[in-house]
Amino acid sequence: MSLAEEIDTVTRESAGSVDRHATSRTFDSTDPATGAVVGVFPVHDAEAVDATVGQARDAATAWAALGFDGRRQRLDAYRGYLARRLHELADLVHRENGKPHADAILEISLAVDHLAWAAGHARKALGPRRVRAGMLAANHAAYLEYQPLGVVGVIGPWNYPVFTPMGSIAYALAAGNAVVFKPSEYTPAIGAWLAAAWRAAVPDAADAFQVVTGFGDTGAALCRAGVGKIAFTGSAATGRKVMATCAEPLTPVLMELGGKDAMIVDDDADVVAAADAAVWGAMSNGGQTCIGVERVYATEAVYDRFVAEVTAQVRSLRPGSDDEATYGPMTMPSQIEVVNRHVEDATGKGARVITGGTDDDAFPGEGYVAPTVLLDVPEDAAAIREETFGPTLTITRVRDAEEALRLTNDTSYGLAGSIFSGSKAKALDLARRMRSGMTSINSVLTFASVPALPFGGVGDSGFGRIHGEDGLKEFTRAKAITRQRFALPTNLMSFRRPADAADQLARVVGMLHGRHR
Ligand code: NDP
Numbered sequence: 423m424s425l426a427e428e429i430d431t432v433t434r435e436s437a438g439s440v441d442r443h444a445t446s447r448t449f450d451s452t453d454p455a456t457g458a459v460v461g462v463f464p465v466h467d468a469e470a471v472d473a474t475v476g477q478a479r480d481a482a483t484a485w486a487a488l489g490f491d492g493r494r495q496r497l498d499a500y501r502g503y504l505a506r507r508l509h510e511l512a513d514l515v516h517r518e519n520g521k522p523h524a525d526a527i528l529e530i531s532l533a534v535d536h537l538a539w540a541a542g543h544a545r546k547a548l549g550p551r552r553v554r555a556g557m558l559a560a561n562h563a564a565y566l567e568y569q570p571l572g573v574v575g576v577i578g579p580w581n582y583p584v585f586t587p588m589g590s591i592a593y594a595l596a597a598g599n600a601v602v603f604k605p606s607e608y609t610p611a612i613g614a615w616l617a618a619a620w621r622a623a624v625p626d627a628a629d630a631f632q633v634v635t636g637f638g639d640t641g642a643a644l645c646r647a648g649v650g651k652i653a654f655t656g657s658a659a660t661g662r663k664v665m666a667t668c669a670e671p672l673t674p675v676l677m678e679l680g681g682k683d684a685m686i687v688d689d690d691a692d693v694v695a696a697a698d699a700a701v702w703g704a705m706s707n708g709g710q711t712c713i714g715v716e717r718v719y720a721t722e723a724v725y726d727r728f729v730a731e732v733t734a735q736v737r738s739l740r741p742g743s744d745d746e747a748t749y750g751p752m753t754m755p756s757q758i759e760v761v762n763r764h765v766e767d768a769t770g771k772g773a774r775v776i777t778g779g780t781d782d783d784a785f786p787g788e789g790y791v792a793p794t795v796l797l798d799v800p801e802d803a804a805a806i807r808e809e810t811f812g813p814t815l816t817i818t819r820v821r822d823a824e825e826a827l828r829l830t831n832d833t834s835y836g837l838a839g840s841i842f843s844g845s846k847a848k849a850l851d852l853a854r855r856m857r858s859g860m861t862s863i864n865s866v867l868t869f870a871s872v873p874a875l876p877f878g879g880v881g882d883s884g885f886g887r888i889h890g891e892d893g894l895k896e897f898t899r900a901k902a903i904t905r906q907r908f909a910l911p912t913n914l915m916s917f918r919r920p921a922d923a924a925d926q927l928a929r930v931v932g933m934l935h936g937r938h939r
Contacts, residue, residue, distance in 0.1 A: 440614045440635055443470035449636070451610050454520040454751040454789055455743035461518075461611040463635040471634050471643040474602055478573045481629035482600035486570050488627070490545035496624045497541035497596060501534050503623035508534075511584065511615060518611050519583055520743065520750035521707055526584075532871055533588040539873030540596035540894060547891040548597055548898055555904070557934070558914075563905045568898035570598030571650025577641045577664065579655045580753050581710040581811075583609035584616065585870075589877060589888035590653035590676070591616075591631065594897040600630040604644050606656075608753055610635040642667050649673060651897060655712075657809075658882045676896055677884030678712070678877075680809040681837030684830040685715050685866070686852060688823045689723040690844030695864065696724075697731035699840065700815060703866035705739055705793045708749040709813035710757070712883075713838040713860070713867055716810055718817045719826035725819040729776070732795060732817065736777045739793045741813070749813060751789035761791050761812030764805040768816070773799040778813070801829065809835070823852060831857040836880035840866045859883065 440463055447465035452458060464470070485493065504511065512526035519526070548568035555564040574594040578587035583605060591601050605613025610633075617633040624630070634640055638660070645652050645667040654664045655678040668675045685703065687696045703715030720728045739748040752758050762780045769775060778794030791812050799805050799816040806816060820826045823843070830839060838860040843849040846863075853861040859879040860869040869875050876887035887893050912923050 440464055440610075440617075440633055441470075441474070443467075443473055445470050449607065449610075451518055451608065453517050454608075454753050454755070458517075460514075461614070463610040463614065465636040466634040466640045466643070467636075468643040468646070471602075471640060471647050474632050474634050475573055475575075475644070475647040475649060477629045478600040478602050478632055481627060482570070482572050482598075485595075485600055485627050485630040486598040490549060493544070493596060493598065494541040496627055497537055497592070500620055500623045501537040501541070503619055504530065504534050504537070507619070511612075511619075514612055514615055515584060516750075518609050519580060519753050522747055522750060523745060525707060525749075529582055529585045533585045533592070535871070536585075536588060536873050536889065537592040540592040543874075543891065544596040544598075544894055547894045557930075559904060561906060561908050561910050563907055565903040565905070567901050567903075568597070568895055569901045570898055572599060573649045574599045574601050574897055575644040575647065575649040575652045576601055576603045577644065577652060577654045577656065578603060578605050578609075578613065579712075580606035580608035581707060581712070583612040586655050586678070586712075587613070588616075589678075589893065590655075590897075593888060593893040594651075594653070595631060597894050597897040599650065599897050601632070602644060602647075602649065603631070603633050604641045605633065605635065607635075607637050638663075645673060646671060651676065653886075653888070653897075654678065658884075661884060676878075676886035676888070678886075678888065679837075679879065679882060679884035680811070680835060681712050681714075681858075681879065681883050682716050682807070682809055682833045682835040683713055683838045683840070683858070684717040684719060684826075684833075685840045685842065686823055686826040686830060687718060687720040687724055687728055688826075688841070688843040688845075688848070688852075689721050691724055691842035692844070692864070693724050693727045694731055696720075696842035697728055697735055699842070699864075699866040700728075701732060701735045701739070701793075703840065704815040705736070705813040706749060708741065708752055708791065709761075710753060710811055711867075713870060714811075715815065715840065715866055717806060717830070718815060719820045719829055720817060721820055721822055721826065725817075729797065729817055732815070733776055736793045736795055736815075739813075741790045741792070752791060752812065755789065757811055758789075758791060761794075761810055761814060764803075764808065764810045764812075765794060765796065765814065768796050768799045768803045768805040771800045771803050773797065773803065773805070773816075801832070807833065823848070827852055827855060831855075834882040837883035838862070838867075838869065838879070857881070859887075 445464045515526035550567040576590045620631040621628040653676040658679040774797045778792035794814040836858045849863045862868040876892035877889040878887040
């Protein structure tokens with residue numbers, strides 16, 4: 423029986439492959455397209471979360487003791503397992519999250535690639551190394567290494583229910599931590615599947631990756647459970663609550679929050695390519711993408727052509743739940759109200775809807791949002807200032823790329839962004855000055871598919887990094903060690919040092935550093 427079939431056979435009594443503990447409460451996860459129940463899961467209380475973290479703590483010791491090679495071997499087995507069951511997991515993602523099967527395959531493929539990179543690069547990024555001891559400790563050897571934190575708690579979202587949490591899970595495991603994962607209440611079956619797959623692929627370290635399910639209270643219990651770090655992905659509002667809870671036990675946090683990412687289309691850009699990327703960046707996954715394109719600033723030279731091209735491309739999109747659909751239903755039903763509020767606020771302030779909108783004829787039905795493009799949206803509208811998280815795009819005419827950059831940066835968020843330009847030098851300069859953690863030039867979202875590149879934001883988009891060497895280090899603490907190799911005739915850090923030792927040191931420091939002005 424496949425893991426997905428096992429989840430299908432879950433009853434209120436068994437609550438599936440997730441350890442129920444003493445909890446009696448359960449909740450249903452449903453298919454956002456049909457409302458059909460996908461699985462039944464326990465609402466884990468604080469006691470259950472503490473027990474799971476306790477088990478993970480025991481497992482963490484053995485997992486860390488496996489060393490880089492032992493962990494790599496098992497992480498490779500896990501990625502092999504996921505790759506062999508890619509379609510099974512993609513089908514579950516389609517049913518529980520709503521995205522098209524093809525998009526689910528893309529998402530899982532990216533996660534598998536990150537798993538491979540994290541496992542393959544952990545030793546180089548984190549392993550013991552010698553560093554130069556410097557003048558004042560020349561008789562010592564100095565060692566640096568990055569040690570695991572123990573158990574890492576991962577609180578995940580529903581929009582990329584495999585790729586996003588795996589950005590923390592894979593890197594935390596590769597760094598030698600055990601992981602307890604609390605998936606979103608909208609995608610618990612996918613979280614349970616990932617943990618069950620781990621148990622099947624890595625039976626000798628089964629408790630190194632476990633799942634707890636439930637609502638916000640279960641996540642809060644994980645914050646209080648004495649874990650070494652919480653990696654959170656979600657809204658800035660909930661991120662603040664998570665930080666406040668983590669402040670009680672002084673648990674460090676990694677915050678991957680929302681975004682209001684912009685694309686800049688410059689005078690000499692390839693307009694057709696920019697439009698294609700903007701439509702994909704804004705509308706794929708129903709716009710439920712933290713690094714999705716929500717705003718475009720196009721210069722006067724290209725604005726009309728760009729709007730015409732986007733309009734033509736958007737008209738061919740068709741949301742739905744079948745295989746040919748370009749994107750699926752909104753995973754979290756309440757998000758539809760947010761999107762509608764942003765569109766209505768914009769039109770109330772004078773914006774024009776060129777495709778979609780709240781009363782569009784092509785509206786595919788309850789649970790869906792039509793692809794919506796808005797022009798002339800004032801900069802103080804919610805559609806420009808707040809995360810919309812739906813298949814919408816604002817396009818604003820600007821004088822030049824400098825004005826585009828100023829408006830791009832005029833936001834409390836700072837997750838990512840993109841630039842379309844014919845000039846490499848100008849694009850790189852704009853990218854460096856874009857106030858965001860990530861920027862792609864002449865494409866969108868590409869940085870997320872480069873495992874060596876860190877992923878994270880600034881401002882209200884959070885702090886800390888997943889992916890890359892920074893992402894591995896995020897789940898470790900630096901450990902510094904010195905070893906005296908031989909004793910010097912004069913030990914400056916001794917009460918027995920000669921009276922003139924400090925004066926001699928001052929002379930040496932003066933000679934070495936004093937000439938610098
Ligand atoms: P939240 O930020 O509320 O939830 C994210 C995760 O945190 C979920 O697993 C959630 O559990 C959990 N959680 C909720 N409350 C607490 C708490 N007090 N302590 C610990 N964990 C908690 O996001 P939503 O799913 O409600 O979406 C709301 C908005 O967030 C969206 O409209 C969108 O704008 C944004 N968002 C951004 C994402 C991104 O990638 N940047 C991803 C998802 C959402 P549970 O699901 O059980 O409530």
